[in-house]
Amino acid sequence: MASTTPGLVCGHHHLYSSLARGMPAPPLQPTNFLEILQQVWWRLDTALDLEMIYWSAKLGAVEALMSGTTGIIDHHESPNAIEGSLDVIAQACSEVGVRVVCSYGVTDRHGSAAGRRGLEENRRFIASGGRGMVGVHAAFTCSDELLESASGLANDLGVGVHIHVAEGIDDLAAGKRLEQLAQDDWLLVHCVHLDRELRGTIAHNPRSNMNNGVGYAHPSRRANKIILGTDGIGADMLEEMRLAYVAYRADEVTLSPDLAWSWLENGYDFIPECRDDQVTWNYDHSDSPWHVAFTPGIRAINVRSAEGEELLHDGLPTLVDLHEIRSKASEAAIRLFAKL
Numbered sequence: 001m002a003s004t005t006p007g008l009v010c011g012h013h014h015l016y017s018s019l020a021r022g023m024p025a026p027p028l029q030p031t032n033f034l035e036i037l038q039q040v041w042w043r044l045d046t047a048l049d050l051e052m053i054y055w056s057a058k059l060g061a062v063e064a065l066m067s068g069t070t071g072i073i074d075h076h077e078s079p080n081a082i083e084g085s086l087d088v089i090a091q092a093c094s095e096v097g098v099r100v101v102c103s104y105g106v107t108d109r110h111g112s113a114a115g116r117r118g119l120e121e122n123r124r125f126i127a128s129g130g131r132g133m134v135g136v137h138a139a140f141t142c143s144d145e146l147l148e149s150a151s152g153l154a155n156d157l158g159v160g161v162h163i164h165v166a167e168g169i170d171d172l173a174a175g176k177r178l179e180q181l182a183q184d185d186w187l188l189v190h191c192v193h194l195d196r197e198l199r200g201t202i203a204h205n206p207r208s209n210m211n212n213g214v215g216y217a218h219p220s221r222r223a224n225k226i227i228l229g230t231d232g233i234g235a236d237m238l239e240e241m242r243l244a245y246v247a248y249r250a251d252e253v254t255l256s257p258d259l260a261w262s263w264l265e266n267g268y269d270f271i272p273e274c275r276d277d278q279v280t281w282n283y284d285h286s287d288s289p290w291h292v293a294f295t296p297g298i299r300a301i302n303v304r305s306a307e308g309e310e311l312l313h314d315g316l317p318t319l320v321d322l323h324e325i326r327s328k329a330s331e332a333a334i335r336l337f338a339k340l
């Protein structure tokens with residue numbers, strides 16, 4: 001028996017990380033969150049070129065679609081391929097039929113000139129009609145000047161800022177530094193160690209937080225609206241919802257699956273059209289939080305977009321060739337790993 005839901009939204013993704021699976025181990029074993037960034041992600045992102053970004057995004061988008069996820073809020077960084085990177089991601093998603101909100105995560109990690117180039121990529125993409133938010137990596141890798149410029153640019157463009165906030169203890173000062181800048185349309189990612197109230201929606205990423213050992217974010221204690229993201233570990237949002245549920249049950253056993261379900265639905269604030277996409281699942285209670293929380297492995301069978309186009313048929317994408325994407329992505333991954 002099948003049942004349907006609207007398309008799901010991944011509230012925080014890094015499509016550039018789709019190729020990272022199986023990457024060579026770093027030279028030194030990372031022992032904390034900052035070392036994971038330094039030795040894994042900041043080595044990976046500097047090695048990316050536009051071709052790798054394209055196949056990584058396309059693989060991530062098609063895997064999202066096969067999980068019933070029709071909208072992605074993406075956060076991208078590729079310091080040696082900044083210009084045009086957001087177009088490449090938007091193009092790859094569009095070819096698959098997945099909606100995407102793009103942002104380039106600016107940082108002063110590679111000098112203030114690279115920070116300005118990142119800002120310009122956000123500006124160029126959004127001003128030319130691209131769907132995006134102004135991306136910021138995190139306060140702890142940005143000067144006050146860059147944070148203020150990003151905030152000002154977002155105001156000028158009429159969009160929010162998409163920023164990692166207090167993910168690890170290294171970013172403890174984020175609350176104080178962002179307090180005067182954050183607006184209601186900001187997307188604050190993680191907020192595990194945020195020490196005060198900040199305006200904006202919080203993207204909660206339970207699997208990533210566990211994977212990085214940064215601690216539990218206690219999203220149910222926040223006054224902010226909460227959405228769910230994967231932080232680059234796929235885009236299976238029913239799976240992330242299940243994990244969000246058991247993560248808060250481990251902390252507070254009275255909370256129900258309805259809460260995690262509401263966090264999934266809050267994603268429509270950012271990509272409302274997904275509410276009119278239709279996903280048919282291989283399970284007859286896919287619209288019931290209490291069923292979904294206790295039914296691992298529910299799969300999307302068909303996806304029809306709000307515009308009436310069939311995007312997924314019998315579990316396979318219709319607009320693109322899955323085998324071609326996997327094989328091209330695997331070639332790009334070999335090139336990427338060789339550079340690491």
Ligand SMILES: [Zn+2]
Pocket residue numbers: 012013014075164189231232
């Ligand atoms: Zn992230």
